[in-house]
Amino acid sequence: MSNNGQSKWLATHIAALPRSGIRDFFELVSEMDDVISLGVGEPDFATPWGIREATIYALEKGHTNYTSNLGLMRLREVACDYVAANFGMRYHAAAECIITVGVSEALDLILRAILDPGDEVVYHEPCYVSYAPSIQMAHAVPVAVQTVESEAFALEPGRLEQAITKKTKAILLNFPNNPTGANLSFEQKEQVAQVAVRHDLLVITDEIYAELTWGEACQSIAAFPGMRERTIFLHGMSKAYAMTGFRIGYACGPPELIEAMMKIHQYSMLCASIVAQEAAIEALRNGRADMEAMKEEYCQRRNVIVKRLNDMGLRCTPPEGAFYVYPNITCTGLTSTEFAHRLLREHKVAVVPGIAFSSAGDGFIRCSYATSMENIEEAMARLAKFIAK
Amino acid sequence: MKEEILNLLKKDARLAPSEIADRLATDVETVAGIIDECEKSKTIYGYCALVNEEAFDKPPVRALIEVSVQPERDDGFDNIARKISKFSQVSDVMLVSGNYDLQLIVVGDSLQDIAGFVSGKLAPMNGVTSTRTHFMLKKYKECGFTAEDEEDYERLSVTP
Numbered sequence: 180m181s182n183n184g185q186s187k188w189l190a191t192h193i194a195a196l197p198r199s200g201i202r203d204f205f206e207l208v209s210e211m212d213d214v215i216s217l218g219v220g221e222p223d224f225a226t227p228w229g230i231r232e233a234t235i236y237a238l239e240k241g242h243t244n245y246t247s248n249l250g251l252m253r254l255r256e257v258a259c260d261y262v263a264a265n266f267g268m269r270y271h272a273a274a275e276c277i278i279t280v281g282v283s284e285a286l287d288l289i290l291r292a293i294l295d296p297g298d299e300v301v302y303h304e305p306c307y308v309s310y311a312p313s314i315q316m317a318h319a320v321p322v323a324v325q326t327v328e329s330e331a332f333a334l335e336p337g338r339l340e341q342a343i344t345k346k347t348k349a350i351l352l353n354f355p356n357n358p359t360g361a362n363l364s365f366e367q368k369e370q371v372a373q374v375a376v377r378h379d380l381l382v383i384t385d386e387i388y389a390e391l392t393w394g395e396a397c398q399s400i401a402a403f404p405g406m407r408e409r410t411i412f413l414h415g416m417s418k419a420y421a422m423t424g425f426r427i428g429y430a431c432g433p434p435e436l437i438e439a440m441m442k443i444h445q446y447s448m449l450c451a452s453i454v455a456q457e458a459a460i461e462a463l464r465n466g467r468a469d470m471e472a473m474k475e476e477y478c479q480r481r482n483v484i485v486k487r488l489n490d491m492g493l494r495c496t497p498p499e500g501a502f503y504v505y506p507n508i509t510c511t512g513l514t515s516t517e518f519a520h521r522l523l524r525e526h527k528v529a530v531v532p533g534i535a536f537s538s539a540g541d542g543f544i545r546c547s548y549a550t551s552m553e554n555i556e557e558a559m560a561r562l563a564k565f566i567a568k
Numbered sequence: 569m570k571e572e573i574l575n576l577l578k579k580d581a582r583l584a585p586s587e588i589a590d591r592l593a594t595d596v597e598t599v600a601g602i603i604d605e606c607e608k609s610k611t612i613y614g615y616c617a618l619v620n621e622e623a624f625d626k627p628p629v630r631a632l633i634e635v636s637v638q639p640e641r642d643d644g645f646d647n648i649a650r651k652i653s654k655f656s657q658v659s660d661v662m663l664v665s666g667n668y669d670l671q672l673i674v675v676g677d678s679l680q681d682i683a684g685f686v687s688g689k690l691a692p693m694n695g696v697t698s699t700r701t702h703f704m705l706k707k708y709k710e711c712g713f714t715a716e717d718e719e720d721y722e723r724l725s726v727t728p
Contacts, residue, residue: 205726218726225718308728357728479576479591486590529726552591 192315199308200535204519208529215558217546218529220357222421222502226458227469230420233461234454242453248445249437250278250429251456257463258414258429266389267402268412274434277441278459280451282387282415282428284444286351287313289383289411289430292439293348294319300383301342302351303334305358305505305536305543307385310351322347325539328507331496332361336370343374349381350374352400355388358536358545359505360481360498365398372403381436382410387428390419390470392500393478401431408433418501419470420462425455477502480548480555487559488546491566502549505533509542511566518544526561569594570602574611577603579712581615618710628675630659630704631682634668635690636697645669648695657685668700679703 185194201218208214225231249255255272263269270276279285286309294300296318302310304323311321324342326332339350352371355362363371375382382400389397401410415428430440444450462470481498488495488506495506508518515532522528531547533540548555569592576588585599592599606612621627637648645663649670653661660673672690676682682701691699707715 199728201726201728205724208725214725216725219723220727221723223723225721482593483590486593531726531728535728 192318196312196315200516201308201531204529204531204535207520208523211523211527214523214527214529215550215554215561216529217548217550217555217558218531219547219549220503221423221549222418222473223550224421224473226421226425227462227466229469230422230458230462230466234425234458237454237457242457244453246278246450246453246456248441248450249276250451251453251460254278254456254460254463255429257460259431261463262412262414262431266386266397266399266412268399268407268431270412270431271434275437276429276431277437277444278451278456279415279428279430279440279444280448281417281426282385282413283309283313284448285411285413285415285428285430285440286310286383286385287316288440288443289413289432289436290314290317290319291443292436293381297346298348299344299346300349300351301339301347303339303353303356304538305332305356305533305540306353307357308535310353314351319348320346323538325537326356326359326361328494328496328543331499332356332359332505333363333367334371336367336374339371340374340378343378343380347378347380349383351383351385353385353387355386355392355397355498355500357388357501358503358531358533359496360501360503361496362392362394362499363400364395368398368400369403372400372406375409376405380409382406383413384410385413387413387415387418388501389414391474391477391502393481393497394499397500411436416459416462419474420466421473422455422458422462425452425458427451427455427459477548480550480552483552484546484548484555484559487555487563491559491563493562493566502547504546504548505543506546507542508533508544515541515544522562522565526565528558528561528565569598570606573599573602574606577612577615581617618713620707620715626677629678629682631674631676631686632702632704633672633674633686633690634700634702635670635672636668636699637670638695638697639669640695648693651693652690655685655689657682668698673704 255276259270259272259276290313294317298319299322300314301322303326314321322342324338326334384400401412411430411432413430416422484504485495485497493506495504498504515534519530519532531545533543572592586596589596589599639645640647649661657674658672659675662671664671674682686699686701
């Protein structure tokens with residue numbers, strides 16, 4: 180059944196997909212005890228109790244059925260109100276919003292809804308590991324534009340424009356960014372928006388970290404002139420509300436695109452879990468104080484980790500958002516994979532090699548500060564010993 | 569900055585000024601200066617540890633006491649509340665709205681100890697019109713901290 184370790188039944192485009200670099204590293208880490216992990220891309224907080232309690236109540240009331248393919252109308256309404264209040268775009272709950280199983284599903288839906296074989300999607304690296312594979316699984320071509328440390332990992336509009344060809348259909352954005360923590364300024368977003376309008380492209384904007392910003396408040400590119408009709412805004416509950424396991428995301432955008440996404444969702448996923456949707460309603464209605472408290476804690480951890488890294492000589496751009504730092508490790512002379520493997524073996528600290536997020540990521544590692552202050556201090560002490568060697 | 573420092577100390581009074589400075593991305597002199605000023609002005613009026621007294625050989629007895637008082641013409645509730653606060657057995661005094669006026673927490677070595685304090689000292693005070701004593705059986709949460717940890721659920725150690 181196998182040919183070069185692969186089943187002959189596999190589709191060519193799936194066989195060609197690389198395994199996530201994180202996967203191998205995860206298996207290595209999971210074989211070791213007492214590791215302090217800065218490798219986790221999810222909050223270390225449990226979901227706030229008020230949200231958990233509302234989830235239990237939903238179960239008690241017997242809310243255990245399918246929902247509309249688009250999601251519970253009550254959730255779409257509160258989500259659209261939340262987007263209007265926090266981002267400035269007003270979407271119609273009935274036709275311009277769909278509830279999905281995390282932002283990951285929403286991204287997959289919009290890519291499959293718009294892409295024909297051979298179409299190109301321009302995205303920026305370093306980025307979340309699924310972007311290029313998701314584009315490839317939709318039979319399209321991912322085109323990476325590198326963001327660089329000297330520009331604080333912001334997307335440079337000139338370089339973006341150079342990557343656009345006649346085959347380009349969409350631009351995929353993720354700011355605040357995983358893994359760099361970068362955000363775009365108002366002017367930078369405006370310039371990226373102008374590029375999209377000039378080339379008549381759709382913009383897919385993954386704003387899952389939008390609440391977790393340490394400088395300017397979140398400003399969606401969808402709110403810029405000429406953008407609402409050409410933007411799919413992706414957001415969800417996972418990061419700011421510590422609800423990763425609930426798997427609730429949502430997409431807002433033009434009705435014909437939401438309708439197309441709904442068709443795929445209807446035939447593949449059917450609907451997101453009703454219990455998780457009830458939890459999301461509670462979070463969006465009453466979860467802000469808990470969210471703000473977690474945000475304050477992340478901000479303090481960010482200040483500490485940035486200071487410790489820079490003090491030990493690992494140059495680290497202060498992140499504008501999310502809960503990651505992306506320090507430069509070139510002074511060690513190690514590749515990011517060597518660095519991460521040796522740090523794990525010699526000092527039992529897990530970080531993710533930059534190469535997992537970008538072909539040009541070798542001079543960097545990603546450290547997540549979604550872990551306790553105590554863990555951060557201990558990990559930084561061990562890292563400093565490693566660097567000093 | 570002052571409120572941020574105070575909020576951090578409320579969560580962990582043992583934080584050193586240098587640790588607070590790192591967390592708030594400021595310098596240690598600024599933090600130490602603000603703490604000093606708050607202590608002098610009594611904005612910070614004490615530091616204490618939250619202790620599970622069940623671990624003591626002889627755990628103290630605590631009672632929550634509801635006290636109704638006759639307010640005074642010039643001082644309202646303040647004069648009598650201050651007098652009650654002076655007793656070493658009284659650890660907390662609050663003026664509250666509702667069916668009674670002052671809520672106290674009183675600490676003693678035994679039930680009799682507290683009963684003796686209430687009947688011998690508190691109830692006979694001028695201005696105290698009635699008391700109602702509730703003995704504390706178990707403490708679950710104090711100052712935002714729970715006495716027992718929530719069970720840890722193991723997270724994946726590396727995720728994208």
